[in-house]
Amino acid sequence: MTTKEQLVEQHIREYESRRKHLDELLARAHDAAKELGDDHHIKSELNQYKGQHAELVDETEKLKGMSLDHWREETIQNAGPMAIWDVLAQKIEDLIERAEK
DSSP states (O other): OOOHHHHHHHHHHHHHHHHHHHHHHHHHHHHHHHHHOSOHHHHHHHHHHHHHHHHHHHHHHHHHTSOHHHHHHHHHHHTOHHHHHHHHHHHHHHHHHHHHO
16 A cells, blocks of 8 residues: 555656656757747747746645645645646647647
């Protein structure tokens, strides 16, 4: 049986896995945007996603430092931080697709 501490560690590893995926997506999006030159819409959208990414990184770092009880309350109140990572990844993938066409 998994202890509560192991579950917290598992969730943190999942957050970090998604973070790594987003880091890779942002790098691809940045490269695609550079090739487009002066497409201000793409660059603006990319900057917005970079800001959201930074906020999620900060949130993940906060989760790492929380006590088990506080972590549980925070997770319940936020109702699915994993979904936020997934939504941002989808947005960046859409941006890459548009930029690489």
